[in-house]
Amino acid sequence: MGWYEDDDVWVGFADVMFPPHRFAEAERLVAGSPLLKVAAGDRVLDLACGPGTHVVPLARHGAVVTGVDLSEAMLVRAREACERARVRARLVRADMREHVEPGAYDLVVNMYTSFGYFTDPGDNLVVLRNVHTSLAPGGRLLVDVMGKEVFAGWVGRPQAVDVDGGTVYMRDTVLDDWTRLRSDWTWVRGDEVRRTSLHSTLYSAAELRGLFEAVGFTDVECFGDFDASPYDNHARRLIVRGTRA
Ligand SMILES: C[S@@+](CC[C@H](N)C(=O)[O-])C[C@H]1O[C@@H](n2cnc3c(N)ncnc32)[C@H](O)[C@@H]1O
Known part of the structure; x- marks a missing residue:
């Protein structure tokens, strides 16, 4: 899948x-x-x-x-x-x-x-x-x-966004010689931790x-x-x- x-x-x-x-x-x-x-x-x-x-x-x-x-x-x-x-x-x-x-x-x-x-x-x-x-x-x-050029300006900076009583931490990894991107998101709200990874072409x-x-x-x-x-x-x-x- x-x-x-x-x-x-x-x-x-x-x-x-x-x-x-x-x-x-x-x-x-x-x-x-x-x-x-x-x-x-x-x-x-x-x-x-x-x-x-x-x-x-x-x-x-x-x-x-x-x-x-x-x-x-x-x-x-x-x-x-x-x-x-x-x-x-x-x-x-x-x-x-x-x-x-x-x-x-x-x-x-x-x-x-x-x-x-x-x-x-x-x-x-x-x-x-x-x-x-x-x-x-x-x-x-x-x-x-x-765009890849825009993204290159802020790649690598860890991001944290406060959402609905929790915080989502986002970390980006550039893959395959700048052709693909993996974004790992971790949502922490109290004891609840949720994770996902999004992949896309740059x-x-x-x-x-x-x-x-x-x-x-x-x-x-x-x-x-x-x-x-x-x-x-x-x-x-x-x-x-x-x-x-
Ligand atoms: C980042 S969201 C953007 C949604 C919307 N365009 C917006 O501006 O809020 C991407 C959307 O793509 C849909 N999606 C992912 N893979 C798809 C596919 N293979 N065919 C059609 N839709 C897909 C997801 O279900 C999701 O709703």
Whole structure:
């Protein structure tokens, strides 16, 4: 079983990954980011949608939203979030390596480092190929990850985050000549100790852009934040956008 198939990762550490301020931030981004701007009726796929972080604001802005995730527990949360917000979205349980709907979308988003989970680089390429097929001509894909160059600025610093009466200690290890990252998280709350390890591919802007181009995306651009600022020494994220011709 791949680490990403283990619900204990997503449910057990949900308070760390999906705190209330991230939902509020998603609302702000969808309302204000030039990269996430949607028009009423746009068909949008949120690939690896988690608990509906961006599904809800995208639907609130009039998009016809499909959220895909492998975790049933995350989809239950996404469904509840839609109900609370009184928005409609189609929620589908599927593996991103297998989910293809030819020509069905105007925009596909993959947010918050939900790309590069597979050890076999071919599997990550398959995800991009599936998305390319699922876009209508002129449709766009947006992938948001932590870029290798940004990450290099703070790798090795131990991090501790206070969450819900406990503390989560995070330690990062760069693997395989800077191609992969393992993040070990330990949550300590009273006598309770919970551990998990997350693995992902570390992409430089040039590497991720190259993958987009390899599967046929055109007009591929890299941004350093959701305000569409350049991917430079001030970047906070690596956001790559490509168009299906
Ligand atoms: C870091 S979370 C991000 C969730 C959401 N995009 C957000 O911004 O909050 C990654 C999500 O990817 C999902 N996931 C992991 N492996 C997957 C796969 N093979 N296919 C589809 N979803 C997957 C997890 O269940 C989890 O909900």
